[in-house]
Amino acid sequence: MMISFMWKNKVHYYLRFILGMTRSEMLGTLCLFICLVLADLTARWIEYASRQQVMATFQPTYWTKTLIEMEKANQVSYSKKKQFSTFPINKFSSFSNMDYPHEFKKEKKQNWQIDINEADSLAWIALPGIGPAFAKRIIAYREKLGGFYQVSQLKEIYGLDSSWVNEHQKHFQLGKGVYRYLLINRAEWKEFRHPYLPYRQANLVLNYRKQHGPFQNWADLKKVQQLDEVVWQKLSPYLSFEP
Numbered sequence: 001m002m003i004s005f006m007w008k009n010k011v012h013y014y015l016r017f018i019l020g021m022t023r024s025e026m027l028g029t030l031c032l033f034i035c036l037v038l039a040d041l042t043a044r045w046i047e048y049a050s051r052q053q054v055m056a057t058f059q060p061t062y063w064t065k066t067l068i069e070m071e072k073a074n075q076v077s078y079s080k081k082k083q084f085s086t087f088p089i090n091k092f093s094s095f096s097n098m099d100y101p102h103e104f105k106k107e108k109k110q111n112w113q114i115d116i117n118e119a120d121s122l123a124w125i126a127l128p129g130i131g132p133a134f135a136k137r138i139i140a141y142r143e144k145l146g147g148f149y150q151v152s153q154l155k156e157i158y159g160l161d162s163s164w165v166n167e168h169q170k171h172f173q174l175g176k177g178v179y180r181y182l183l184i185n186r187a188e189w190k191e192f193r194h195p196y197l198p199y200r201q202a203n204l205v206l207n208y209r210k211q212h213g214p215f216q217n218w219a220d221l222k223k224v225q226q227l228d229e230v231v232w233q234k235l236s237p238y239l240s241f242e243p
Contacts, residue, residue, distance in 0.1 A: 115175040116154065117147050129164055144195050146180030149237040181240035184221070185214035196235045201228055215241055 114123055116138075124135035134157075141157050142148060151172045155162045182194055184205065192202050208224045215221050218241075221232065232239075 113171055113173060115173045116151065117142065117175040117177060117179065127168075129161075134160060141195070145178075146182070146194075146238055147176070147178040148174060149177050150174070178237055180238075182235070182238050183240050183242060185209065185241060185243055194235060194238060196231065196238075198228075198231065201231055214243055217241055 112127070114127065121132070121135040121139060124130050124138055125132055130138075137157055137159070138154070145153070148154070151165065151169055151174070154160060154165045154172075182192070182197075189202075189206060192206060204224055204226060205221070209215065212223075218236070221227070222229065
């Protein structure tokens with residue numbers, strides 16, 4: 001009894017003077033602790049009761065019968081597959097001139113053509129190895145370019161494997177090709193944008209045009225000092241020198 005009284009005084013001293021809790025706060029803490037203990041006991045009791053209910057309703061005979069029937073059904077299906085796989089095929093058989101099913105599907109799957117400048121997202125998704133993310137990425141890049149002028153440009157798309165492009169190159173068609181051009185003599189700064197055109201090169205050309213007037217042809221463009229010809233040769237299919 002004396003020990004319990006001393007323990008209670010120590011707890012009271014710790015809560016009251018060390019933590020600075022008032023009497024009402026200590027009572028509230030005690031009530032919260034009791035509620036948590038009761039909630040934990042209730043949850044344990046509910047779990048125990050549910051387990052007892054499951055055990056009471058368990059019927060070993062019924063489940064054993066069900067498992068036996070499932071095993072028999074699996075054995076029957078396996079024997080049918082085995083018979084089909086060992087079916088003899090000779091030159092007199094109706095299957096002699098047919099390929100195996102997976103080879104037939106592969107050959108049929110490869111028989112497709114797509115216009116890379118006209119295809120929508122559904123057409124791209126239907127291709128082997130292309131999902132919604134790649135389809136969206138291809139169309140977005142095509143729009144930024146203004147159309148593809150060669151199939152190898154597909155390799156520039158982020159994440160698209162170059163080997164995939166090489167493997168299916170014969171299935172791609174360019175259609176009308178480039179459908180939007182960069183009007184080098186009319187485009188203002190906001191319109192002078194292209195994935196192949198670095199900022200510094202665009203700035204050089206616009207400043208030169210402002211000082212010397214419009215470009216007549218490729219020879220005029222080469223007069224710009226510090227012009228990177230590699231960049232502009234790559235960009236040339238998209239350039240228009242219309243006044």
